[in-house]
Amino acid sequence: MNFDAKFAAKKFNSVGTRPVRPDGVDKVTGRARYGADFNMPGQLAGAVLRSPHAHAKIKKIDVSKAEKLKGVKAVITADDLPDLTDGDSGLYNILDNCMARGRALYDGHAVAAVAAIDARTAREALKRIKVTYQVLPHVTDVDEAVAPGAPLVHEDVFTSGIDPRPKKPSNVAKRSEYGHGDVEKGFKQADFIVERRYRTEQTHQGYIEPHACVASFNADGTADMWVCTQGHFVFRQTCADLLGIDVSKLRVTSSEIGGGFGGKTHVWIEPVALALSRKAGRPVKLVMPREDVFRASGPTSATSIDVRICARKDGTITAAQADLRYSCGPYRDMWAELGAMTSFACYDLANVKSVGHEVLVNRPKTAAYRAPSAPMAAFAVESAIDELAHEIGMDPVEFRIKNAAKEGTKSSYGPVYGPIGIGPTLDAARDHPHMAAALGKNQGRGMACGFWFNFGGQTCTDLNIGLDGTVTLAVGTVDVGGARASLSLVAAEELGISYDEVKAVVADTSTLGYNDMTDGSRGTFSSSMATISAARNAIGVMKERAAAMWDIPVEDVVWEDGHAKATGAGHGNLPPLSLKEIAAAAPKTGGPIAGHSELVADGAGVSFATHICDVEVDPDTGATKVLRYTVIQDAGKAVHPDYVEGQYQGGAAQGIGWALNEEYIYGKDGRLQNPGFLDYRIPVCSDLPMIDTQILEIPNPNHPYGVRGVGETSIVPPLAAIANAVSNAVGVRLAHIPMSPPRILAALDTKKKD
């Protein structure tokens, strides 16, 4: 990387201000184009037939009656998506998930798809496809899946990460272990110990916009796709690999996105739409109905976590251990491993051990969900930490402060920390007025900490200066939370012009170099780094042009406040040249002026947050109302504080839903019983208080402005913060998320009996 990303303190003019976002008017007036808003001449409607069984052998698929239906232009099955994965098991699993190959592995698994002249005909055609299933035993519960004698999701999976390799197959695809020290020795040194099993149920990201795309395969073998995604370059690569297309021949344009939160980092219907279009010879639009979104896309893991933590009387934690089981759906992944890595990351521990088990179940493939796997681990650990503080008789905030990780701490997942923000967020929580506010009857307060890694990745950006001196910024990360506004501020800051003079767009895959997925809280971190680099390259060009206009050496030109200035003896009387003047002269001084940047943005810097929550629990109904909520998080540098606050509030809102209501409910038949927003209840405005935020700015040493990612960490503490608040309100420990009214009433009944 030919770019010095080291942090340099400076006074900002644009960064840190709060202008109106450029996409705001279109979004509130309905003009913004989301995935389902694209249309092509001659476009067909696609529809997908899904398995009604949790686990079944597909003995035969008869599509003949569907093909004969008037208006049907193509019917596809797995036979139309041949295996081109060349031994790449990860890619094969993606292919298998998009269209079942021999076995349906969960309720909702795609088995066939249709393209027809309209949606009604497509739906009618689905009814005429005859699939002969042989129903197989299934398992959907994470604990039942690891029990002896459980039905096997795959008969050829042997747990990896165990030496020697097990002789029998099981539903545990992988074991991973993290930690250091000697936990058994640490447990012997303790005066107090807390040991408990915690469970969290499977939840969906709950993005309002369903997955949608339009695919158009052309007669010359090229193809176009318009799609709602968090990473159109990655979608291009995956689809090209699965369909056997040259990457350069598939052009993917990302639409506006109505929420992703990790669920739109995976392909689901896109290869199917392309295969339908290839077979039909016409464009195909495929939009997932909400029921399909729930049954067949993106839930997070259900988990079962055993935690043991102990401490001395003085409040020093001497050992901590967690055993984590995370459901993966039918495909091996790293969800439990991420839980194991993040579980104890907030603390400075001499003896720590966390073990992750990736558990296969007959549920949809688990997808990333905002700081994937960390919220569940934090729920278990932060609940146990709170309970341990109570046992010792220490204030929970002071207990955490005493044991918090700091610069130089060896983290539980391996590396030694540099400068980090857990201590400052805890100090801010202790000093926050929220902590001292009075509580009423049936009310309780809880707090919890959270950690997420953050990362960067491959990033490419183009900055073009027009003849009038206004600037177009083309970026390749998707705008999931106000990035076009933030990146325009960064370009304006570097160039020394106003925010209004920059127009940021998300470029398609044929007009910009490759960009990694917009995930890992990397969008603003990575693309702002590339934007700074591109702007500095453009400034280099403008200095050369100014030197040519003045006929002086370029070494005698500096860039300040949006102007080229001549320095040195003999040039002092030259008036500065503005960006506009240099841009206007561009045709005669060498042509267009642009700055380009391609880099790998590394050094994202880990992120910490502390949340405080007040709740009131109705002892008659078990219903919980969140009365007050405060988020304290380190942003490194808040480029556009409105959208940093928005990320904090959004994470807390999603966490509140996860903690109190959201849950995949499966019947004994292995079918999902609540695939819709009426029965799967996400929070609405009336469920939420105003969520207060406090932005801390501890500069990231590996970004020129000190920026850290902010998108994910805010969903890590809420499950635990709310569980601690509810437990304090009702006087009994709640260890099963969501804490829905029936679970709270059951806990109260148990307390009465005791």
Next chain:
Amino acid sequence: MVEVTLWGSVGSAAGGNKQVEVEAKNIRELFAKLAAEYPGLEPLIDNGIAVAIDGVIYRDTWSKELPEDAEIVLLPRLAGG
């Protein structure tokens, strides 16, 4: 010579070794020598491994130099949301 800690599934793929010494100046050399010594690591390296150098995580930068006294930890490539 740098000392490298292999964590989680990365250590398992290297025959259970948690700490190895490798003669490598940068990440590219480190990966090449680890893959030669521990073939089980090759698929993980191909799919992407994160390298933490003094606590800062790098993902794809082969040219990143490895100072002799640095703390180097190999981690599985992270997923994000």
